Amino acid sequence: QIQLVESGGGLVQAGGSLRLSCAASGRTGSDYAMGWFRQAPGKEREFVAAIGWSGTNTYYADSVKGRFTISRDNAKSAMYLQMNSLKPEDTAFYYCAAHPSILLLRRGASNAWGQGTQVTVSS
Numbered sequence: 001q002i003q004l005v006e007s008g009g010g011l012v013q014a015g016g017s018l019r020l021s022c023a024a025s026g027r028t029g030s031d032y033a034m035g036w037f038r039q040a041p042g043k044e045r046e047f048v049a050a051i052g053w054s055g056t057n058t059y060y061a062d063s064v065k066g067r068f069t070i071s072r073d074n075a076k077s078a079m080y081l082q083m084n085s086l087k088p089e090d091t092a093f094y095y096c097a098a099h100p101s102i103l104l105l106r107r108g109a110s111n112a113w114g115q116g117t118q119v120t121v122s123s
Contacts, residue, residue, distance in 0.1 A: 001026050001027055002024055002025070002026045002027050002032065002098050002111055002112045003024070003112060004022055004023070004024055004096045004097070004098060004112050004114035005023045005025075005114050006020060006022050006094060006095065006096050006114040006115065006116060006117040007020070007023070007117055008020040009094060009117030009119045009120075010119070011120045011121075011122065012086055012120070012122070013121070013122050014088055014121055014123050015085060016086050016121070017083060017084045017085075017086065018083045018086065018119060019080060019081070019082050019083070020036070020081040020096075020117060020119075021078060021079070021080055022034065022036075022078065022079040022081075022096030022114060023077065024077040024098065025077065031053055031100060032053060032099065032111070033050060033052050033098070033099055033100065033101065033102035033105045034050070034051055034072060034079045034096060034098045034105070035047070035048070035049060035050030035051065035096070035097050035098075035102075035106065035110075036049045036050075036081050036094055036096055036097070037094070037095045037096075037097055038090075038092035038094045038095070039092055039095070039116075040092040043092075045095070045108070046061065047106055047107075047108065048060070048064055048068065048081070048094070049061065049064065049068055049070040049081060050070065050102055050105050050106050051071065051072050051079065053074075055071065055072050055074070057102065059106060064083075064090075067083065067084050067085045067086075068081060068082065068083050068084070069082040069084075079096060081094070083119070086121045087121060088121045088123045089121075091119060091120050091121050092118075092119060093116040093117070093118055093119075094116060094117050094118075094119055095113055095114055095116045096113075096114050097109075097110035097112070097113060098112060099111055
């Protein structure tokens, strides 16, 4: 079983940047695709970005493409989300996820969910 813990959220002005981290423990390894999802108040959880086990393949939601960058460090069992040019509509709880299939991960499947980290972007 894999456990995930997010960190790095906070309050930032529009146009600013934040870097989220996700630490994996338990049954970790480079055989998991990992990704980020977010959920704003009153809205459904939505896909943000995903990265394959090797780090070569990355996928982004259209709303964040060009502004967010996902990366991972398998030696540290960690994944990151660099968020630049933040907008008020990026305000949400951000969750990391992991699944052996990046296709299913992108559709919302995960072997575990972290507790989330709040990102608030002020206008």
